[in-house]
Amino acid sequence: MNTKLRAHFAAILVLFVSSLPHAQPDSFRALIGTWQGRVDVRSDPERALGIKSIVRKGDRWIADMHYGTTGMGLSHLSGRVNMAGDAIMLTFTTSADNPAELRLVSERELRGTLKVRSGTGGRVDREIRLDKTSE
Numbered sequence: 340m341n342t343k344l345r346a347h348f349a350a351i352l353v354l355f356v357s358s359l360p361h362a363q364p365d366s367f368r369a370l371i372g373t374w375q376g377r378v379d380v381r382s383d384p385e386r387a388l389g390i391k392s393i394v395r396k397g398d399r400w401i402a403d404m405h406y407g408t409t410g411m412g413l414s415h416l417s418g419r420v421n422m423a424g425d426a427i428m429l430t431f432t433t434s435a436d437n438p439a440e441l442r443l444v445s446e447r448e449l450r451g452t453l454k455v456r457s458g459t460g461g462r463v464d465r466e467i468r469l470d471k472t473s474e
Contacts, residue, residue, distance in 0.1 A: 366427060367393045367400060367420055369446050375409065376469035378453050385409035388449075388469055390429075393420050402429060406439075439467065447471040 374388040389405045400420040405413035418431030427443040433453070441451035449469040454462040 364400075366422075369443055370402065370420065370427065370429060370449075371474065372471050373473045374449060374469035375472050376449075376467065378467040379465045380453075380455065383408045383411065386467065386469065387413060389413065390418075402431070404431070406431065406433060437462075441467065441469070 370390050370393060372390060374390075376386055377384045378386050385408065387405075387407060387409045391403045391405075393400055393402045395401075402418040402420050404416050404418055406416050407413035414434035416431050416434070418429050421428055421430075423442070429441045429443070429449065429451075430439065432438050437453055437455050439451065439453045441449040444450050447470055449467075449471075451467055452464040453467045455465050457463045
């Protein structure tokens with residue numbers, strides 16, 4: 340990653356951690372921070388996710404976040420946070436219109452699937468794993 344991109348990414352990370360969330364269940368706080376990992380795709384598998392805050396909008400909890408391919412820029416997105424049994428789930432659609440569903444498996448690990456378009460026009464589940472790198 341070149342110096343300019345690294346500096347841009349660092350600046351975005353500072354913005355993520357500079358404001359703490361308010362008015363959310365304590366269990367959702369574990370999602371706040373910067374995450375990095377991989378998705379099971381051939382080209383550019385490295386991914387980054389930054390969650391700045393989670394707020395209640397009506398009857399839903401919405402994450403204010405950035406997501407994208409590491410070193411290629413991050414897109415500003417909104418994600419939905421909810422409970423599925425005892426698990427905290429984060430769902431969102433990427434800027435490439437690919438749905439993602441991630442489960443918080445520990446305070447420092449998200450796992451799930453990213454549905455990417457296949458050559459036949461359908462979608463294929465690709466495993467995604469992200470590890471928390473900062474609060």
